[in-house]
Amino acid sequence: MTKSVLIEKVSDKVSILTRKQTEIVVETVFDSMKEALVKGEKIEIRGFGNFKLKNRRPRKARNPKTGEKVDVPEKRVLHFKAGKGLKEAINSRNP
Numbered sequence: 650m651t652k653s654v655l656i657e658k659v660s661d662k663v664s665i666l667t668r669k670q671t672e673i674v675v676e677t678v679f680d681s682m683k684e685a686l687v688k689g690e691k692i693e694i695r696g697f698g699n700f701k702l703k704n705r706r707p708r709k710a711r712n713p714k715t716g717e718k719v720d721v722p723e724k725r726v727l728h729f730k731a732g733k734g735l736k737e738a739i740n741s742r743n744p
Contacts, residue, residue, distance in 0.1 A: 652675065652679075655675060656668065656671050656672050656675050659671050659674070659675060682700070686700060686701075686702060686727065689702060694732070695732065695734075696732050696733070696734030696735065697731075697732050697734065697735050698729055698730055698731045698732040698735055699729070699730045699732070700727060700728070700729050701727075701728055701730075702725045702726070702727060702728070703725070703726055703728045704723060704724075704725055704726075705723065705724050705725070705726050706723055707720065707721060707722050707723045708720075708721050709721070
């Protein structure tokens with residue numbers, strides 16, 4: 650699903666908002682989530698899941714083309730853990 654499809658679905662469900670207003674709401678939600686993650690905060694959406702950052706240690710890797718050893722620096726990676734409601738919905742027999 651793309652962001653434009655999500656905006657369209659929300660706009661169809663919430664008839665009191667125009668498509669442009671719905672777009673602003675969706676953008677605001679995504680921007681707020683992005684800001685929280687940049688600050689290192691955890692995002693918990695009950696029934697859906699948790700987003701948090703994890704630190705990946707620096708390591709040695711190998712360039713597959715040349716075989717040369719390469720240093721990969723430490724970095725933060727996004728981790729998502731599905732909530733109980735989402736897991737149950739995904740694994741139910743009737744989608």
